[in-house]
Amino acid sequence: MAKRGRPATFDRDEALRGAMEVFWARGYEGATLEDLQAAMGGISPPSLYNAFGSKEALFKEVVDLFMATVGAPAAQALAGEQTAREAIEGMLRRSAEAFSMPGKPHGCLVALGATNCAPANKGPQDYLLAIRRRTPGLIKQRLDRAVAEGELPAGLDTGAVAAFYTTIAHGLGIRAGDGASRRELMAAVDGAMAAWSGLTSPDGKGARRPPKRRAGR
Amino acid sequence: MAKRGRPATFDRDEALRGAMEVFWARGYEGATLEDLQAAMGGISPPSLYNAFGSKEALFKEVVDLFMATVGAPAAQALAGEQTAREAIEGMLRRSAEAFSMPGKPHGCLVALGATNCAPANKGPQDYLLAIRRRTPGLIKQRLDRAVAEGELPAGLDTGAVAAFYTTIAHGLGIRAGDGASRRELMAAVDGAMAAWSGLTSPDGKGARRPPKRRAGR
């Protein structure tokens, strides 16, 4: 039983991928409907709205797709590698690669796609903000696991270490968008990993959680 | 000889500072003329345009003011401290402080003020981009000086080290804008400085410039 009605002249998934390229390269506000139409197979506004609802809804779908495709290798590395060190280094290197693919827009859609938008575009801005705010927790989680498994010393201030690697991860997104080469991005990752032993070793140099204090500041 | 004509009812410098707060908090596109007027002493559009020319011209003046005030401590630290290590750590800590001042907008105007703007706003976007692109060179310059002075080993790949610290510096700007506390920002700086000896030591771990290659890739 085939679907009734006039068949669409475009493939929805393909159109979504086209929209991702535009939003990735130009950001939410930088992408006009005209740009989007052109990259989505020349579809007309009514078709776009019929298929995706609104520019904002389209953007959110694009961001989800971005996370599921471009962002996946980094996320998988963070969760999948055996040691925390390999996991974090893998996450950073996969990010650096994803943000500097030949033939693709450079930079990170989540870091750059909608910062400081016009009041009317608070929705997309908040959507990306919420995603960025998850990063420190995800990294800390992986570090806490390594502490529990004995890979990293008990008492390590995993939140502080996560703050550092989050800063690097987001910094890579900006740097790539600003035109930094993959070589430069990887040099930044080299630097970040050079801090590892100093940050995580049990001797005096490692970040240590401050002793628990009583409630009430 | 006082100036002729009707006297202005607002102080230009004060109005400029008011505009800086708005652009800093909301970005170029996020700041409407209405927002700006309110923060500039309630001046009317013609007064604003008479005094500053256009929204874009006002923004550029604001960015210059930002660099000369908010950004100054970091720039001075980079250029002024005795050792390269102190210079870079000072730059990062002064940045982290500037991006998390109580009562001021959080985050970095240069990193966040105009990324991925609408096509019509390419001017402000490019203005900030050009400033961000200067960062690696400024850091590398300071490192090269340290190599020349013997503080750092000859053969050090100063460009690679600069790439790392640039990534941190810009990452701090994003993280602060996303709501990271000063404590978190300082933890990131701790991490960045933990990489110092590994990155700059003359033994095998330090970043070394690759041997010169022939031209032609």
Place this chain on the structure above:
DNA sequence: CGATTTTTATAGTCTATGATAAAAAATGCG
């Protein structure tokens, strides 16, 4: 085939917001 359903095409509407025109008001100078 005619009815129904869905998509497409054309042509607009509406709104937010950056920018101005023209005249009034406030000052200095002769």
Place this chain on the structure above:
DNA sequence: CGCATTTTTTATCATAGACTATAAAAATCG
């Protein structure tokens, strides 16, 4: 005072760009 000069006031203007109303076209179903 009267004129030149500059700023303010008030009232718009202009435009880009997101969105939509209407109806024609293309498919399936009975």
